[in-house]
Structures are given as structure tokens and as C-alpha cells.
Amino acid sequence: MILDNGVIRTMDPSLATCGALALAGPLVAGGVGTHEWALPSPERVDLRGRCVLPAFTDAHVHFPTWALAQRDVRLDGAASLAEALDRVARHPRHGTWIRGTGWRDAEWAEKPDREALDAVSGDTPAALWAKDYHSLWLNSAALARAGGDLDADGGVVERDAAGAPTGILREESAWRFRERYVTVSEDEWVEATRAGIRVAVSRGVGAIHDKDGWLGAAAIFGRIHEREGLAIRVWQSLPAERVTELAALGLRSRIGDDFLRLGYLKTFMDGTLGSQTALMLDGSGVRISGRDELEETIRAGAAAGWPVSVHAIGDLANREALDAFEATMDVWRPLGLRHRIEHAQCLDPTDIERFARIGVACSVQFTHAPSDRDLAERLWHDRLEGAYAFRSLWEAGALLANGSDAPVEELDPLAGIRHGVLRTLDDRPGWRPQEALTVEQAIRASTVNPAWLAGDERRRGRLLPGFLADLVVLSRDPFGCPPEELATVEVVATMVGGRWVHNPPPWD
């Protein structure tokens, strides 16, 4: 097959742009500047000047959780408790639980609690996640399921003056409640994920780095892979606390195939900005793991053949994570393990250069910058210099990969790229524009760099001969359009492994 008459951006400096691309089965055969071909009568697709990029990787997504949340009550942007409750009341019921996501009560006059929720949900158990997934709002029917079993190390159970739970759980208490009591059948997960993949490919996604290992995402993807084949490639996380079992089973990172591969161990240093649980140098926040604990995880992971991905948001959390990676360099560097810090949202400016020096990648979410700007201006006003410092990190040589953090933000790589370049979601000018990336940097962080993180730098992320034919056709070349017009760039079609997985040609 030949994609012809377009602008093919290979993302490789050896042939940055060409007018046509030849494909052979699941692979790229070659790209040339003209359309003279020696092959006998290939299928020819006329791009009519459209742009082709390597398919996007979403480097940080809780994919099944996001896919399931597509069916849930959406509370994003609810300006008050009353508005949130109204949305719950009006949402169609399906399944055993009322599930919802996206509330943020920082600006609400009345705070959420179980009684308010009881009034609109009745006897049906309801579990509503905060936008950052670090707080959970339950009604009385939901609380009853736990029979008082709410406390957890590293967790918070909010209680009223009488000592009764208000219905708000945070951190470990919230996650433990979900794991034990908010049950979803595996069939429901599979069905939602299958539908989610259709949405993802319509947005140009060809690969994801999934974060839902803790809920058994590998089995969800595995069932789809067995049944009809996956349309996207999955680099799967598993919980770091399982490393002993993985070692005993003899399971190392990279077992899998080009569509479903076990990738990395995931652990946490701290909480989040939104829940005010990020671990800060000023002494605030929640420490989920300390430096020593992370060191142990890195060593155990290395012994068993696994790289580590660690969530770190606050400046102290990031410093301790960097310390742990630095202290263990002798162990993991010879093994070529590709570790990563997730979010790296608030950094002490002196820590920025350490990512490149130590060799730990920075798995960030461009959309978080404009999305968090108001909250960050308020809570981190005295430390914005190292917050969402994507351009500084890039220029210091850090490897940046971009993810959506869906369902925290929408799963939409083009939106992520736009937010990395423009740093605004609305009519305001870009926030701290000195940290804006170029279009090329933002796209590289969404294609080339995540492929490297998954050890696939010679297979994916660029459109070179012998690479997998994973590509997205865009309505317009994002390199060639003024940044303020990036929102007009749309996904026309997506191909993964030589197969059109979204909107096959011909196109109008």
C-alpha cells in the first residue's frame, strides 16, 4: 500500500518529511519524496495533502478506569454541591452501583458528604471519585457495604464531630474501599474497554502506557487480544508490591507481544495537588513511600528485571524519588532499565537537571499545566518556577513523554500537544509561556519518546523502513499551522500495524 500525495512526517532526522509512504503488511517499507514506485500495482491511497504522523502514544492512562468512567456520572466542572447532586439525580442507572467521577470541591460553599448524596441516590450504593482520584465520596448505602472497614495505612477517613464517617475517604482508604467494595464484573470491564479502544483510535492513539495494573488490566486487554485482537498496543504496569511474586514466577518485564506487553512496576511517593496531599519541601502533604522504600523497590525490581515508574507530584516527593534512583544507579544502569517519574509536577529548580544526569525519564501530562493553573497559582504561588516546567526539563536534556492521565483529563493526544504548546484551555494567554514547548517537541513527547520508554525505539514511534506501520492521518499539518490554529487539526484516520483501525479511506 502507498500513502501518496501528502506530508509524511517520519519524526526521524534522516528524512524528516516525504510526500509518500510505502507499507508492506504490518510494516513501513519506505518513504520517498516522489511517487515513482517500482512495486507492481500497490493499493494507492490519495492523502490529498493531508499530514501523516506516527500514531500517538498516551504515556500515562488508567485505560480501563477511563473506559468505564465514560459510562459514569460526569461531575467535572460542577460549580457547587447542588449541581453535582443534580447530575447524580438525572443520570440513567445501570449496574449495581452509581459511579461517578470528576468532582472538585475546593471552590464549593457546601462540602460533599453522605447525607447530601443519600437524598439523590436512595438505597443504591454510590461512589463518586474526585477529579484527581485521590478522594472518594460515598453515600450511606456504599459505606454500609464496608461495615466499618474503612481505615488504611496512608489513608484518611473523614469523620464528623460524633466520629461517624462523613462519606469522604482519601488516599489509601479510598483506593482500598474501591478495591474491596466497588465491584465491577470482568465482563463489564472488558465491554467498557473494548468501547474505549474505539474512542482512543478515533483520537489517533496507537499505543498506551497503562496504569491500571493494580486492577488486573492485563487480563482485560488479554481477553480482547485473545478474542478479536487489540487495535492498540499496551505497555502494561503492574503494582510494585507484587515484585516478589513476579520474581518467584520468573516473570520479567517485556514478556508479551507487539500488542500486549508487561512493562514496568508502578509505585507512589505522594498524593496530589488537588487533594493537597502532594509531599512538599515545606513539610505539607502525605508521604506514601520514602526514599529508602523506593530504593528497595528499585533494587528488587532490577533483580527481577523490571523498571520502575513512580508517581511524584510534590517537590519533596520528586527529590526523594530522584535521590533513590541516583543511589541505585550502579544496580540498574548496567541493565538498561528505563525508569520514569510520573507527573514531576512541582520540582525544586535545582532538581530539574537531575533527570537527564541520572537518566530517569519524565512522564508528564501537558494538559495538567493549563488545567491546574488556578489551583497551582494559589497553593504553589511561592514555587511556580519549577512547576510544570516542561521546557526547562526538555532543555536540560530530560526525556519527556506525554500522557493524558485519563480519566483525570480527557484522553486526547492532539489536545495534549496543543496544551504543551499553548498552555491555555481558555481565552487567557498561555500560563508561564517560558515553559511552552514547540510543536515538534510536543509531538516527539507523544510519539518517539514513549516508544523509547517501552524499549521499542527501533520498532515504533517513527515512520522508518522496518518499523511498525502505526500512523495517524491528520486533516492539517500541525508543524505548518500557526500555533493558535492547532485546534483546527483533526484526526482523519488511524492505522496500527498496517491495518486501518479508525476510518479507512477513501475520505472526502
Added chain:
Amino acid sequence: MILDNGVIRTMDPSLATCGALALAGPLVAGGVGTHEWALPSPERVDLRGRCVLPAFTDAHVHFPTWALAQRDVRLDGAASLAEALDRVARHPRHGTWIRGTGWRDAEWAEKPDREALDAVSGDTPAALWAKDYHSLWLNSAALARAGGDLDADGGVVERDAAGAPTGILREESAWRFRERYVTVSEDEWVEATRAGIRVAVSRGVGAIHDKDGWLGAAAIFGRIHEREGLAIRVWQSLPAERVTELAALGLRSRIGDDFLRLGYLKTFMDGTLGSQTALMLDGSGVRISGRDELEETIRAGAAAGWPVSVHAIGDLANREALDAFEATMDVWRPLGLRHRIEHAQCLDPTDIERFARIGVACSVQFTHAPSDRDLAERLWHDRLEGAYAFRSLWEAGALLANGSDAPVEELDPLAGIRHGVLRTLDDRPGWRPQEALTVEQAIRASTVNPAWLAGDERRRGRLLPGFLADLVVLSRDPFGCPPEELATVEVVATMVGGRWVHNPPPWD
């Protein structure tokens, strides 16, 4: 590439034999009866009348254990205690432990014990496996490592009149001792396995069903796969008692790629003939799992997406295993799980037809029949009708796969095929020749059927267009030679995935 001028046996009825085979990269492109080809100047290999078969699968092999044992004291055929001790004394030392395998004391006048072994091993700990790997002979230095920690459920610790361990452990006690005290570094495993793979491909092996999941074989194969690529395909077992962890991690059977794939759960019903621990209808033997326990394993495996392989040697063990698979058919049949009984050595004749009816495969070892004949004649003289009843099983419709059980027997598929057809290892006529297989049946059990068990019946095991180009070149066509001349058939070369992994052409 075209393999030309030979006898290609595709093992598929649609084109049983052809004179040439065309390959394209890792795949078979087609087979034809002439050598007229339309392709432009392919590489041409002249077979000079040699025979090509699908590469063999060894459907039952403890591969790393066998590979490591290649470096150990070999006690096979030692006719007396003195001969065994002499071999230990003369063996070159390397590593921390003296390790040995292959003794069988059934015919020895003096029985093995620690004192006899101390005399030739001194302070170096020594651990010598019986031929069936169900008994372990230790010296005093080895026993000292355990500090008295020898007992285990389902295990036997032999003791003298004074109550002191004699140095012989059986069943669970033996395996537990190995796991806890006979340490081998992962590097040593990898090195031995790498060397073992070179030996295996020289014997025409292109794939194995490995049984060493319990020792983390997946990591050993994984390290070789990461470093230089595996030359053989591995269908990996994992211990059935890990099924809860696998479910929590979301790991299902079939995760992996064409070279290393997690396959099936392995568990045990009973012991062995050689150790007299096979569970028999006459009430003798050791029950490791009962019917109910196996039922639970099958149900848990099915829920997590795993087929089960169960070791069963005695007639009662086999009956209970069949009962358990039959009782759970409603659960696993709709999932298409391919369960298997390993060995199926002694069957009550009424149970023979059940394998096909229930749909459980029979993973047997053709070589065990002539190898065990004397012992079986003695211990099972009243129940030989259903012992090693390969032809009866075949004719009753059971799916038979052949394995070596290496290191119990030598890893050599051509020897296995010969023993399935001739049922003798020496000058005696075949043992119970009514149970002999045809050459075609024996080869099918070593190629087509194991590929089906691994879910690869449309990818491997036959030489059809689009199948993986895994093949063995033989010096002579085993179908066309008198059975008594099968020993003259030799492996000339082996190809896996289109790559010569043993003795590339040209050949003399």
C-alpha cells in the same frame, strides 16, 4: 528461499508430500510438487533427496533442570552403590554443590545413605536425584544445610533406627529441600540453558513445553530472549498453586510472543513408578492431590484463563484426574481450554476411552515404555493391559503428545519416535507390540499435536503456507524406511522461524 529436491512431509492431508518448499522470511510460503517458481532469484537449497518435517516439539521437558544436569554426575545405569559412589568420586567439581542425577536403587544390594556418600564427597554438600526425580540422596554436609528442616506435607524423610535421617528424602520433602537449600545462581541457570538449547536444536527440537515453571524458568528463557533471542519456542508452565496471584496480576494463559509464551498451570496427583509412589487402585502409593483438590484447581484456573496440566501415573491417580476434568466440563469447555494429563502411565482399561470423550489430552513419553518395561512387569504385572497403552489411546481418539521427560530420559525426539514405534531399547523384541504406534502417529504426536495443545494449530506443527517456518532436515525419510532402520535417521539441520538454528547448508 526454496528448499528443493527433497521429500517434504507437511503433515497436512491436503498436500502430504511435496518436492520443494518455498519460505518467505519467518514463514512458509508454499509447497509444490515441482520446482517451477515464479519468484525472482530466490536462494535455493538443494536437499539432495533428504526429508523435511516440521520441527519437533518436546511436549514434556524440565528444560533448565535437564540443561543443568548435563553438567552433573550421571548415575544412570549404575548397577550398584559402589559404582554410583565411584562415579561421584571421579567427577570434576564445579560450583558450590556436587549435583547428580539418575540413580535407581531398586536392584542394588546395598542401599544409598549419607555415610556412604560422605566417604567420597567430604565436606562438599552433595545432592543426588533418583532417575524419577522423586527421591533425593544427600550427604551429611547437605543435610547440615537444612539444620533439621526436612519434613513436609506429602513428603517422606527416611530415618535409621536411632531416628536420624539416612540421607534419603522423597516427594515433597525432596522438592522442598532442593528449593530451599540446593541453590543455583540465575546466571548459572541461564548459561546452562543457553548451552542446552544448542543441544536441543541439534536434535531437531524447535519447540518445548517446559515443566520448570516452579523454579522460574520463564525468567531464564526471558533473559536469553532479551539478550540474543531464543532459538526454540517455549510454552511455559507455572505452578498451579500460584493461580490466585496470577489472577490478581491479571495474567492469563497465552501472554507472550511466538518464542516465549506463558501456557498452563501444572499440578500433581501422585508420585512415580520408580519410587513406588504412584497412586494405584490397589490402595498403594502417595496421593499428592485428590479429585476435589484438582477440581478446585481447574475451576480457579478457568476463572483466571488457564488450562491445567496434571501429573498422573497410577491408575487411581488417572481416574481421579479424569473424574475432576469430567466434573468441571461445563466450566472449561466453553472457554476452549486445552487441559492435559501428564504421563497417563497406568490406566484402568475402562478409563482409556474417557480422554477423548472428556477432551483431555494425553501428554505421554514414548521412551518410558521400553525404559520402564522391566520395572512395570514386576510392579504392575497384574495391570499391564492399560499401561503405556499408546495405541489403544490413539485408537480411542485421544490426542497424544510426546515428550522426553528429560532429564528423566534423554532429550531426543527421534529416539522418542523410534521407541513409540519399536517399544524396545535393546535387542529384545518390542514390549507389548499391540501398543506400538505407526511412524506417522509417532511423528504426529511430536509435531502436529503439541502445537494444538499450545493453541498454535494454525501457526505451527505443519508446513503450510503462512505457518512458521520451523522445520528439521533429516538424513533419511522415516516414513519410507523399515522400522528397524529408524535408528539410521539423523538430524541434518534445524530451522526455526526461517532461520537455520543448527547446521546451515550447504551440506555434504
